[in-house]
Amino acid sequence: MANIKEIARIAGVSVTTVSRVLNNHPYVSPQKRAAVLATIEQLNYTRNMNAVHLITGRTGAIGVVIPNINYYYFSAILEGLAREALPAKYRLILCQTSYRPEEELQVLDMLRNKEIDGVVIVSTALKPETIEAYTAYGPVVTCQDSGERRFSSVYLEHYAAFWHGLQYLRNKGYRKIGYFEGRQHGSSSGLRQKAFGDFHRESGIPLHPEWIMFDCATEEDGAAALDRLWQMEERPDALIIAGDHVAAGLMIAARSYKIRIPEDLAIIGFDNQPIGRLLGLTTIDNQLFEMGAAAFRIIHDQINEDAPSPVYRKLDYRLIERTTV
Amino acid sequence: MANIKEIARIAGVSVTTVSRVLNNHPYVSPQKRAAVLATIEQLNYTRNMNAVHLITGRTGAIGVVIPNINYYYFSAILEGLAREALPAKYRLILCQTSYRPEEELQVLDMLRNKEIDGVVIVSTALKPETIEAYTAYGPVVTCQDSGERRFSSVYLEHYAAFWHGLQYLRNKGYRKIGYFEGRQHGSSSGLRQKAFGDFHRESGIPLHPEWIMFDCATEEDGAAALDRLWQMEERPDALIIAGDHVAAGLMIAARSYKIRIPEDLAIIGFDNQPIGRLLGLTTIDNQLFEMGAAAFRIIHDQINEDAPSPVYRKLDYRLIERTTV
DNA sequence: TTGTAAGCGTTATCAA
DNA sequence: TTGATAACGCTTACAA
Numbered sequence A, B: 001m002a003n004i005k006e007i008a009r010i011a012g013v014s015v016t017t018v019s020r021v022l023n024n025h026p027y028v029s030p031q032k033r034a035a036v037l038a039t040i041e042q043l044n045y046t047r048n049m050n051a052v053h054l055i056t057g058r059t060g061a062i063g064v065v066i067p068n069i070n071y072y073y074f075s076a077i078l079e080g081l082a083r084e085a086l087p088a089k090y091r092l093i094l095c096q097t098s099y100r101p102e103e104e105l106q107v108l109d110m111l112r113n114k115e116i117d118g119v120v121i122v123s124t125a126l127k128p129e130t131i132e133a134y135t136a137y138g139p140v141v142t143c144q145d146s147g148e149r150r151f152s153s154v155y156l157e158h159y160a161a162f163w164h165g166l167q168y169l170r171n172k173g174y175r176k177i178g179y180f181e182g183r184q185h186g187s188s189s190g191l192r193q194k195a196f197g198d199f200h201r202e203s204g205i206p207l208h209p210e211w212i213m214f215d216c217a218t219e220e221d222g223a224a225a226l227d228r229l230w231q232m233e234e235r236p237d238a239l240i241i242a243g244d245h246v247a248a249g250l251m252i253a254a255r256s257y258k259i260r261i262p263e264d265l266a267i268i269g270f271d272n273q274p275i276g277r278l279l280g281l282t283t284i285d286n287q288l289f290e291m292g293a294a295a296f297r298i299i300h301d302q303i304n305e306d307a308p309s310p311v312y313r314k315l316d317y318r319l320i321e322r323t324t325v
Numbered sequence C: 001t002t003g004t005a006a007g008c009g010t011t012a013t014c015a016a
Numbered sequence D: 001t002t003g004a005t006a007a008c009g010c011t012t013a014c015a016a
Helices: A004-011 A015-022 A030-043 A049-056 A072-085 A101-112 A128-137 A158-171 A187-203 A219-230 A244-256 A274-279 A288-303 B004-011 B015-022 B030-043 B049-056 B072-085 B101-112 B128-137 B158-171 B187-203 B219-230 B244-256 B274-279 B288-303
Strands: A061-066 A091-096 A118-121 A140-142 A152-156 A177-180 A238-241 A266-268 A283-285 A312-315 A318-320 B061-066 B091-096 B118-121 B140-142 B152-156 B177-180 B238-241 B266-268 B283-285 B312-315 B318-320
Touching: A004 A015, A004 A030, A015 A030, A049 B049, A061 A072, A061 A101, A072 A091, A072 A288, A091 A101, A091 B091, A101 A118, A101 A128, A118 A288, A128 A140, A140 A288, A152 A288, A158 A187, A158 A238, A158 A266, A158 A283, A158 A318, A177 A219, A177 A244, A219 A244, A219 B274, A238 A244, A244 A266, A244 A274, A244 B274, A274 B219, A274 B244, A288 A312, B004 B015, B004 B030, B015 B030, B061 B072, B061 B101, B072 B091, B072 B288, B091 B101, B101 B118, B101 B128, B118 B288, B128 B140, B140 B288, B152 B288, B158 B187, B158 B238, B158 B266, B158 B283, B158 B318, B177 B219, B177 B244, B219 B244, B238 B244, B244 B266, B244 B274, B288 B312
Parallel strands: A061 A091, A061 A118, A118 A140, A140 A152, A152 A312, A177 A238, A238 A266, B061 B091, B061 B118, B118 B140, B140 B152, B152 B312, B177 B238, B238 B266
Antiparallel strands: A283 A318, B283 B318
16 A cells, blocks of 8 residues: 555655645645645555554544443443544444453553543443543543542432432332342442432331342343232332333333233333333433533543543433323 | 653663563563563553554454444344454444444545454445445455445345245235335345335235335334324234334334234234343344354454455344244 | 664654 | 654564
C-alpha cells in the first residue's frame, strides 16, 4: 500500500504538504492541493491510522466495560452511548466482561496503553479504588453511583427510586411485599436491598427474607422464582422486581397458576422496557438511554482537558403507573 | 510516561533486550530479564500499543458491523462472536449501523486504514460488490448468504428453514397462513419471502398478501400486527413469524382477544429465543451463537494467510416443537 | 546472548 | 506558502 511519502513524490510536493491536505490545514495552494488529491485518488491511498495515533497520542476510541450486551438494561445504556459517540466520530470498543475482573482490567489497561482515549464503565465488579488508580491515564466514567470518587459518574438514585416504589405499594394497601433482584452483590443492587430493608424497618411492615429472590436475570428466572414463591405456605401480595423482563417472565408464568394481577399479586417493575409496556406493567423508568448519552458527553469533554475534575451527574427516576398495581 | 528507551537505560540493557522481555522471546539471560522486569515494575511501564500496531501491521482488533445491538437476533450472534474472540485475545470494535451505509463503510475503511485486522458483517445494507472491493485489505465475513462471493460467509438457509416451517403447518392441516416479517428488503428476509411465495404456489394454497405484515421488529409490532389482522373479515388460522419476540408480543396481545392458541390461531416462530421458550412457542432454531462463533473462527484463520480463499459455512436449522402449533 | 541501527507512516517544529 | 527533518515508541534484521 502506498504511503504518504509516495504520494508526495508522485504529486511532486513534500510530505508536509500532503499531510496538510489530509488534515485540511490552511496554507496549501489550490494547485498543490489538487495535485495531491488527484494522486491520492489515483493510488487509492488512505492513511495508516496507527501512525496517526502514535504521533498524536489520540485514537478517537472509547472503551466500554459492559457485563453482558444481551440484557436490556445494558444494551439500552449502550444504545444511548452509541447515539452520541458515533456522530461525534468516536468509536466504541466494547468489552463484554460478565463481571470478570481480568476482562475489566484489560479495558483499563488499554487506556494505559494509549489504545483508547477514555473508558465508560457501565457496570463493574471492580472496587472503586482500583478504578481510581487508572484515572491518571485518562478519563473514566461509571454508570453507577460510586460516591464522590476521583472519577466521574452518571447514576440513578436506586435507593430513592426503590423506596418510591415501595411507598407506592404501601399507599395502595399492600403489606406483604416480595422482592426479585439480580446480582446479590452489586453497587446498584446493594442500594436497592438497603432501601428494601430500611423501608420495612421504618414503616413497621414485617420483612420476609424468604420472599427475596436473588439471581433473577432473565424472563425464565422470573418464572422460576414465582414457582418457588407459590410453593410457600405464606405468600406475598405484591412484588417489586428489578428488571421488567424478569417481571414479564413472572407474569407469563402467573397465568398457569391462575393468579390474577393485581388482585392476587401486584407487581412493580424496573427499567421501563418495551415488554413491560406491552404487558401493562407498572414500572420505574430510569432513563437508560440518557445514562449512556450523558456518560459519553462527560468523557468527551474530559478528553480535551489535561486535569479534568470528576463530574457527578444524577438522573431522575419516574414511576409509570399502568395496570399491575 | 516512560518508554522502552528509558527502561533500557535504567535497567542497563539495550532496547532490544527490553523488547525481548516484553515479548517473551528466548535468548535473554535471567539476570537481565530480572533487571528489566524490575525496572518496568518500578516505573509502572506499559507499551504504547499504537507503536506496536504501526510496526507489526496488526492490531488484534476485529470490526463488527451490526445494525442494532438491542435485538436478540443480533445480540445473540454478537455474544457467540465475543465468546470466541475474547479468549483468543482479539478485541471487538462494534459499530451499530442501523443499516446506514455510511456507518457500514466506515468499518470497512478501518480495515483499509489498518485499524482492524478483519471485519465481521452481521447484517448489512451494502451490496455484495461493495464489500468485495474491500477484501483486498483484509478478511471479511458476513453472517448472511451472499452467494459465492469473494468474501466468506456463515449462513442459515432461510429459504429451506422457512419452507420447512410452512410444510409443518400444512401437515398439521393449516391452509390459511399469515406471515410477519421484519425488513421488507433484506438478504435473509428476501429468501424467506421467496419461500413463502413459492410454497403457496407449489402447494396450491391460496396466498393472502394482506396477511403479510412487514416491519415487525419488536414485541409491540407483533401486538399491533395482530390488531390489524383481527380487524379483517377473513383471518388466517396460522402464522409464521420471523422473530420469537415478535411472536411473543402477538401471543400476549392475543389474550385480550380471547384467541386460543393453537386452536384459533397456530403460531410458529423463528430464532429460538428465551421468551419463546417460556411461552411454549414452536419455533425454528437457527444457531445464532454458533453463527457468531464460526464467523470469528473464519476471520481468525484468514488473518494469518496472505491470500485466503473465501469460506462458505452453512449452518443447520432445527424445528422445535412446542405447544403453539 | 546481546546490542546497533534501520525502519513503520505519520505529524510537529522550525527555518526558509 | 513550502519543505527538511526530527520526533512518536516500538520491532527486527544483522552484526558481534
